[in-house]
Amino acid sequence: MAEIKAIVYESNTGFTKEYAELLSEIIGIPAIPTIDNSMFYGEREPVIFLGWVCAGKINGFRMARLKFNPVIIAGVGMTPQSDKYAFALAQQNNIDVPFYYLQGGIHRERLKGFYKMMFRLVVRPVLRKARKGKSELSEYEKQMVDLIKNGGSFVKRENLNDLIAKYRELAEILRQS
């Protein structure tokens, strides 16, 4: 297999882009948005793919899988960092290569049109529960309500640690083969 030469990403409000650029800085390979068609890159080449999570789906992943060979994948969502959530996302999206979940955040002011409307639907159940009584909310739900209402960023360099370790391991194997 050829070397991994790019990080391909799909971002709507900027958090996935931030992670892709941070990763690019650390491992020294370029971060390229999926909408960039001027890619120097050949078809079906191995890439790291990062996509934002939309109602449980990793956005851009279907196209990326057709065009490239994603060997490491990450989903960026608002859900707090959790191995359980990472496992569920990998299953839901039929991912059979190393997968990582990274907490991004919420930029409500950057949500437009269809996604703005869809976001309201996605968060409605937890907001409804919050209106009924805050004391009934779990700690996790309280965090989510605060994030949904006030927005915020949870992008952290350390969230990328496991992904970077896997990249280095794979890059070493590819270098030796």
Ligand SMILES: Cc1cc2nc3c(=O)[nH]c(=O)nc-3n(C[C@H](O)[C@H](O)[C@H](O)COP(=O)(O)O)c2cc1C
């Ligand atoms: C319509 C919509 C659906 C979403 N669904 C989920 C979801 O299922 N799980 C999750 O963790 N985050 C969900 N989010 C939150 C985004 O994944 C989160 O804001 C992410 O950081 C966006 O990344 P981006 O800035 O690169 O677009 C959703 C956001 C929108 C707008």
